[in-house]
Amino acid sequence: MQDQLVEAEKMAALGNLVAGVAHEINTPVGTSITLASTLMDETQQFADAVESGALRRSTLSNYLDIARESATLILSNLTRAGELVQSFKQVAVDQSSLGQRTFAVKPYLEEVVVSLSPQFKQALHRMRIEGDETVMIHSYPGALAQVVTNLVNNSLIHAYQPGEQGQLGFNVVQQNEQVTIFYYDRGRGIPELVLGKIFEPFFTTAREKGGTGLGLHITYNLVTQNRQIRIILRTGHPGEAPEEAVILNYDINDYKLKVELTRQRLLTTTIAALRSY
Incomplete structure (x- = not known):
């Protein structure tokens, strides 16, 4: 079921x-x-x-x-x-x-974000996608699209108060043979009481907003079923207004893709680390 x-x-x-x-x-x-x-x-x-x-x-x-x-x-x-x-x-x-192919990262992120644009426009959220248009990787674009969609949807449901204008974005960076994709929502963060439960199926704190509790669980499944993807969750101290970031690290030499869900300010506590390779 x-x-x-x-x-x-x-x-x-x-x-x-x-x-x-x-x-x-x-x-x-x-x-x-x-x-x-x-x-x-x-x-x-x-x-x-x-x-x-x-x-x-x-x-x-x-x-x-x-x-x-x-x-x-x-x-x-x-x-x-x-x-x-x-x-x-x-x-x-x-x-x-969910097949493997070579694709340009930034243009592909733009294509995925198109599917979410009505929600951005309705709530006046702003999305920025920055980086080099020519950065290429050989990986699983379908898995990446699903992970990105779920994480962005999670931000739209949980990160902002009603009427609040959110600022979300991606930044694609290549340093030598390493490609990194940063994602942020600059929202209110995840309460410490629920941090250990967010990957559990059907767990949601926003069912009245349409949350099913399956988005991050699907993300978890994609990560654990795909050796190219890893996700790590960290959090900062309460009251520090941490910025949430998803970091996708891709090693061009060995086609490894890592997804890390982090808190950029005062990253002190590792809450969960899924399969490493």
């Missing part, structure tokens, strides 16, 4: 991806429809002027300007919609297959 619920949670994440991409596609497609409609009206007026013999040089010049601008904007918006569809296809395949 538990395994079925975990799989249902994974499918829900995929459903959120579909909804997020559909939401993002709606804007460029809607803009393109409006521009095309305007261009159609202008074309009809231009044709009427030609047929009536009332065509002036200024009318022709104005029509050409409108047509050129409309075509440029339509192409730009539909190109954006096409890019979103391609992103959705790749992330959806990755999350369903």
